[in-house]
Amino acid sequence: MKIQKKGICGICPYNCHVLITLDNEKIIDVLPDKDSAHGHLCPRGKATPHIVYSDRRVKQPMIRTGEKGTFSFREATWEEAIDLIGEKFNKIISQYGSKALASYMGGGSLEDSLNDFYMDYFGHIGSPNDMSSGSICYVASRVLAPLTTTGLYGRAFTPDIDNSDLVFAWGTNPKTDSGIGQFAKVLNAKKRGAKIITVDPRKNETAEISDIWVPIKPGTDGALVLAMLKLLIKSNRYDKEFVQEYTYGFEDLIVYLDSLTLEELSKSCGIEIELIEEITDTFCSTQKASVTFYTGLEYQPSAVQNTRALYCLWALGGKLDVEGGLHIDRYPAEQAREYEFDIETIPVGAKEYPIFSALSGRGQFVEFPKAVLEDDPYPVRGLLTLGGSPIISYPNKGMWEAVYEKLDFFVVIERFMNEESKWADVILPATTYYENTSYCYYPDSIRLREKIIEPVGGAKNDIFILQLIADKLDFGHLFPRNDEELLEMAFKDDKDTLKGIRENPYGIKRKEPDNRYRKFETGHLRKDGKKGFPTPTGKFEINSTILEKYGYIGLPVYRDPYKLEDKEGKYEFSLTTGARSVYRYNSFGPNIAELTVREKEVNVEISKLDADRFNIEEGEKLRLETPFGYMILPTKISSIKERVLHIPNGGGNFFQEEGWNNSNPNEICGYDFRDNISGYIACKAIPCNISKIKE
Numbered sequence: 177m178k179i180q181k182k183g184i185c186g187i188c189p190y191n192c193h194v195l196i197t198l199d200n201e202k203i204i205d206v207l208p209d210k211d212s213a214h215g216h217l218c219p220r221g222k223a224t225p226h227i228v229y230s231d232r233r234v235k236q237p238m239i240r241t242g243e244k245g246t247f248s249f250r251e252a253t254w255e256e257a258i259d260l261i262g263e264k265f266n267k268i269i270s271q272y273g274s275k276a277l278a279s280y281m282g283g284g285s286l287e288d289s290l291n292d293f294y295m296d297y298f299g300h301i302g303s304p305n306d307m308s309s310g311s312i313c314y315v316a317s318r319v320l321a322p323l324t325t326t327g328l329y330g331r332a333f334t335p336d337i338d339n340s341d342l343v344f345a346w347g348t349n350p351k352t353d354s355g356i357g358q359f360a361k362v363l364n365a366k367k368r369g370a371k372i373i374t375v376d377p378r379k380n381e382t383a384e385i386s387d388i389w390v391p392i393k394p395g396t397d398g399a400l401v402l403a404m405l406k407l408l409i410k411s412n413r414y415d416k417e418f419v420q421e422y423t424y425g426f427e428d429l430i431v432y433l434d435s436l437t438l439e440e441l442s443k444s445c446g447i448e449i450e451l452i453e454e455i456t457d458t459f460c461s462t463q464k465a466s467v468t469f470y471t472g473l474e475y476q477p478s479a480v481q482n483t484r485a486l487y488c489l490w491a492l493g494g495k496l497d498v499e500g501g502l503h504i505d506r507y508p509a510e511q512a513r514e515y516e517f518d519i520e521t522i523p524v525g526a527k528e529y530p531i532f533s534a535l536s537g538r539g540q541f542v543e544f545p546k547a548v549l550e551d552d553p554y555p556v557r558g559l560l561t562l563g564g565s566p567i568i569s570y571p572n573k574g575m576w577e578a579v580y581e582k583l584d585f586f587v588v589i590e591r592f593m594n595e596e597s598k599w600a601d602v603i604l605p606a607t608t609y610y611e612n613t614s615y616c617y618y619p620d621s622i623r624l625r626e627k628i629i630e631p632v633g634g635a636k637n638d639i640f641i642l643q644l645i646a647d648k649l650d651f652g653h654l655f656p657r658n659d660e661e662l663l664e665m666a667f668k669d670d671k672d673t674l675k676g677i678r679e680n681p682y683g684i685k686r687k688e689p690d691n692r693y694r695k696f697e698t699g700h701l702r703k704d705g706k707k708g709f710p711t712p713t714g715k716f717e718i719n720s721t722i723l724e725k726y727g728y729i730g731l732p733v734y735r736d737p738y739k740l741e742d743k744e745g746k747y748e749f750s751l752t753t754g755a756r757s758v759y760r761y762n763s764f765g766p767n768i769a770e771l772t773v774r775e776k777e778v779n780v781e782i783s784k785l786d787a788d789r790f791n792i793e794e795g796e797k798l799r800l801e802t803p804f805g806y807m808i809l810p811t812k813i814s815s816i817k818e819r820v821l822h823i824p825n826g827g828g829n830f831f832q833e834e835g836w837n838n839s840n841p842n843e844i845c846g847y848d849f850r851d852n853i854s855g856y857i858a859c860k861a862i863p864c865n866i867s868k869i870k871e
Contacts, residue, residue: 177199177200178197178198178199178204179197179198180195180196180197180198181195181196181198181626181628182194182195182196182209182211182681183195183196183610183625183626183628184609184616184623184625184626185206185217185221185224185609186224186228186608186609186610186611186612186628187220187221187223187224187227187608187609187610187761188220188221188761188764189283189286189287189288190216190218191214191288191616191618191623191625192208192214192215192216192217192218192221193208193209193212193214193215193216193682194206194207194208194209194215194217194221195207195208195209195210196224196610196628198628198629201629201630202225202229202629203224203225203228203229203610203628203629204225205225206221206222206224206225212682213357214357214618216357218758219758219759219771219774220758220759220760220761220765220771223768223770223771224610226768226769226770226771227608227768228608228610228611228629228632229632230592230768232592232593232767232768232831233591233592233605233632233633233635234590234591234592234593234603234604234605234606234635235605235632235633235634235635236251236252236605236633236634237251237252237253237254237256237257237602237603237604237605237634238250238251238252238257238602238603239252239256239257239260239601239602240600240601240602244580244581244598244599245577245581245598245599246598247593247597247598249603252602254634254636254644257602257604258644258645258647258648259648260601260602261585261587261602261645261648262645262647262648262649263648264558264584264585264601265277265558265585265645265648265649266648266649267584267585268557268558268584268585269301269649271557272554272555272556272557273302274298274301274302274303275302275303275304275305275521275554275556276303276554276555276556276557276558277298277301277303277305277556277557277558277559277560278298278303278305278306278307278524278539278544278547278556278558278559278560279297279298279305279306279307279559279560279561279562280307280308280309280541280544280559280560280561280562280564280566281294281306281307281308281309281561281562281563281564282308282309282561282562282563282564282565282566282569282762283309283313283563283564283761283762284562284563284564284590284591284761284762284764285562285563285564285589285638286309286563287609287612287614287638288614288615288616288617289614289615289639289662289666290614290638290639292666293639293642293655293656293665293666294306294562294642297560297642297646298560300646300651300654301649301650301651302521303521304517304521304522304523304524304526304539305523305524305539305556306538306539307523307524307538307539307540307541307544308538308541308564309564309569310536310538311525311538311539311540311541311542311855311856312475312541312542312569312570312856312857313471313474315532315536315854316474316479316480316483316851316853316854316856317330317469317470317471317473317474317479317480317483318330318331319535319536320480320531320532320535320536320853320854321480321481321483321484321487322483322487323512323535323722324480324484324531324535324717324720324722324723325484325487325488325711325716325717325718325720326487326709326710326711326716326717327509327511327512327701327709327710327711327717328504328506328507328509328701328709328710329506329509329512331506332504332505332506332507332509333502333503333504333505334502334503334504334505334619335466335467335468335502335503336464336466336499336500336501336502336503337358337361337362337364337365337466337468338361338364338365339464339499339500340365340370340464340465340466340500340501341369341370341371341462341464341465341500342370342371342372342373342458342459342461342462342464342465342466343362343365343370343371343372343373343465343466343467343468344373344374344375344459344465344466344467344468344469345362345372345373345374345375345376345382345383345386345467345468345469346374346375346376346397346467346468346469346472346473346486347375347376347397347469347470347471347472347473347474348376348468348469348470348471348472349376349380349381349382349383349755349756350362350382350468351380351381351382351758352380352381352755352756352757352758353470353471353756358468359381359382362382362385363385366385371387371388371458372385372386372387372388373386373387373388373389373390373455373458374386374388374389374390375390375392375397375400375472376389376390376391376392376472377391377392377393377394377750377752377816377817377820377822378752378755378781378814378815378816378817378820378822379391379814379815379816380755383815388451388454388455388458390447390451390455391446391447391816391817391820392445392446392447392817393444393445393446393447393750393817393820394476394750394751394752394820394860394861394862395475395476395477395478395737395738395750395752395858395860395861396444396445396446396476396736396737396861397445397472397473397476397478397482397486398478398481398482398485398732398733398734398735399441399444399445399734399736400441400445400447400452401482401485401486401488401489401732402433402436402441402485402732402734403438403441403442403445403447403452403456404452404455404456404459404489405429405433405485405488405489405492406433406436406438406441407438407452407453407456408456408459408460408489408492408493409429409430409433409492411460413460413493414492414493414494415491415492415493415494418491418492418494418496418716419492421707422696422697422707422708422709422715422716423491423492423715423716423717423718424711424713424715424716424717424718424719424721425717425718425719425720425730425731426492426718428718428719428730428731429488429718429719429731429732432731432733436734438452444734444736446817459489459493460493462500463494463495463498463499463500463501464495464498464499464500464501465490465493465495465500465501466495466500466501466502466503467486467490467502469483469486471754471860472860473486474851474854474856474860475753475754475856475857475858475859475860475861476737476851476856476858476860476861477735477737477740477849477850477851477852477858477861478733478734478735478737478851479851479853479854479856479858480851480853480854481729481732481733481734481735481853482732482734484720484732485732485734488718488732490502491716496716497693497694497695497696498693498694499693503690503693504695504701505690507695507700507701508700508701508702508703508705508710509701509702509703509710510702510703510710511710511711511712512535512710512722513535513537514534514535514722515533515534515535515536515537516534517533522553523538523539523540524539524540524541524543524544524546524547524553524556525539525540525541525542525543525544525855526539526540527543527553528540528543528855529542529543529853529854529855530726530727531722531723531726531728531853532853532854532855534726535722540854540855541566542570542847542850542855542856542857543855544556544566544579545575545576545578545579548579548582548583549575549578549579549582557583557584557585558583558584558585558586558587559580559583559585559586559587560587560589560645561586561587561588561589561596562589562590562606562638562642563589563590563591563606563638565594565595565596565762565763565829566596567580567595567596567828568594568595568763568826568827568828568829568840568842569762569763569842570842570847570857571804571842571843571845571846571847571857571859572843572847573828573840573843575847577599580596580599581599583599585601586599586600586601586602587600587601587602587603587604587645588600588602588603588604589603589604589606589638589641589642590603590604590605590606591605591606591607591608591635592764592767592831593767593830593831594763594829594831595828595829595830595831597831598830604636604641605633605634605635605636606635606636606637606638606641607631607632607635607636607637607638608632609625610627610628610629611627611628611629611630611631611632611635611637612625612627612637612659613625613626613627613659613662613663614662615663615666615677616683617686618683618686620685620686621682621683621684621685621686622673622677622683622684622686623677623682623683624677624678624683627659637662639655639656639662640655640656640657640658642655643655643656643657696708696709696716702714717730718731718732719731723853728852728853735852737849737858737861737862737863738750738861738863740849741803741846741849741862741863742803742863746863746865747802747803747863747864747865748819748864748865748866749786749819749820749821749863749864749865749866750819750820750821750861750862750863750864751800751802751820751821751822751823751841751844751862751863751864752820752821752822752860752861752862753822753823753824753825753841753842753845753859753860753862754824754825754826754841754859754860755822755824757775757824759771759772759774759775760775760824760826762825762826763825763826763827763828763829763832764826765826766826766827766829766832766833766835766836766837767829767831767832767833768833769833772833772835772836775824776833776835777810777834777835777836777839778809778823778824778827778835778836778839778841779809779810779811779812779823779824780798780800780809780810780811780812780821780822780823780866781811781812781813781814781816781821781822781823782798782811782812782813782814782816782821782866783813783814783815783816783817783818783819783820784813785818786818786819787811787813790866790868791868792811792813792868793811794811794812794813795810795811795812796810796811796868796869797809797810797811797868797869798810798811798866798867798868798869799866799867799868799869800821800823800844800864800865800866801844801864801865801866801867802844802845802846802862802863802864802865803846803862803863804844804845804846804847804849804862805843805844806844807839807841807843807844808869809823809839821864821866823839823841824841825840825841825842825859827839827840827841828840828842828843841859842857842859844862844864845857845858845859845862846858846862849862
């Protein structure tokens, strides 16, 4: 019997509202819910039946029977698998202490209730090593940059696109990157006459509808922002009252900018001075200028400082917390907590990236291999991964294989087999979100996620799996065991909200629209009610006192990636990687045949000008060589900046479709080529050469 249910898409964390058709309690179709403002459906959501009922789903616990590095497992009961995990993890604790256990939660597990319960896991027994995909995404631009500049987390800032006269899309593509609604907002802004400017080396979907496309050289966003700041200040078009009353370090910034010439910055970022002047003039033409930005600024050697420079540009330009600008809608705030760690239990990576751990409260997973292979800062011997694949997400696959080989015990919680599965001792099957009861946060509301179908096979909600393992380590009481407990524990201090989302199908408002602006002038940003920002100086810190405290330069300085890794100028091209796609979510997607119809293989994008210059035809194979390695890929002639190449990420998983399973661009990125503050791998700013493959 067919029925339809309204619900929330269960494929990725964007939480789109959908209409689900079921036949005999099985999902057979999904459509966007047109009655909801959050109604949306991407190709991943449309492929729901193929994903949920895929033959490749992990459906029962599996225990290794053969050598690591091989897919040799047998099915097991949940009791047997959990008992084994408890035995092995407790043995590691007895031999090395609790800090020898680490966990890693990847982008495949960014579900709201899971995030709420996972903030500490092994931390409950004294390990400082609960880590996440924040080691390669989000923290640089949404935690470190805003906290060291404004004292606020990035989630406090919302581009007020609905009221903007000018919208910048900088290092992000709202069509593929922002989940529900933002691209629609950009389109609506354009329809009512707002100008759109896209800063990106690729002419993506947002650039296609933009008034100005700024084809920047990958990894050089900091140079462009500093050039705009230089023009803004030199022309005396900055917000003088804001500078005088609410900033710290403005004079230091002027000295730094005076040490840079516009010609040098233009050459570095690959944008002509005339275009820099044009977009700066456009920027200065209206107070109502908003900006959406993300990972394009993160994966480069100036990840944190690039984003800090962008905040400075918006603040000094008078577009911070104004109507149509970059609005602050979460406040008030106390000065950010700086986590302190005992020298004996310092998190992995905190020694190398102290401010990352101090402000995020977590270890930096990029240094995890050193803890396993070199016992630095101490031995780590047990690992639990959940919804993530470090071997795909980071460079140097061979090193990761050595790491996994040396672990005493390795547990993987997944929905589909990934590359880690070949090295795991136990694999535990997790549900898709269609099989869960939970709740979903939206910018203005919260909604109950109702279970649409029962778990497939023996799969369980990630949270309930964590609870079973925690039981064996004597902290299981801190996690829910079933759907009802999950909701009761999550809302134990807010029964009215729980009642509200149960009674209202589309949820309830979290807050009313905020029409307060320039709250730094009224004392609303700070919990103590004083004017200014919740920073150590009480000011907008152009020169960050927190960065200086941890030994970094406080100003938003720029590091040219090509001068760092191509000192002799031997590489002609710039390689960027990892532009997002509606057909993929990180490394998920290429393992589903129905999602590879439009993206059948990993290829390298090259401009028409470069293809003609090298006499390259569509599909012809090229050898790409960087300072860190080489790979051979077919070409795709694309709308991309001249002398720039792009490779999609997410490939390299043995269990993916052919054309994806052997191609991971991270293998020609450098493991030690990083942002010096966050530790982020600079995989969007790689010097590269190409050559045709001789038949």
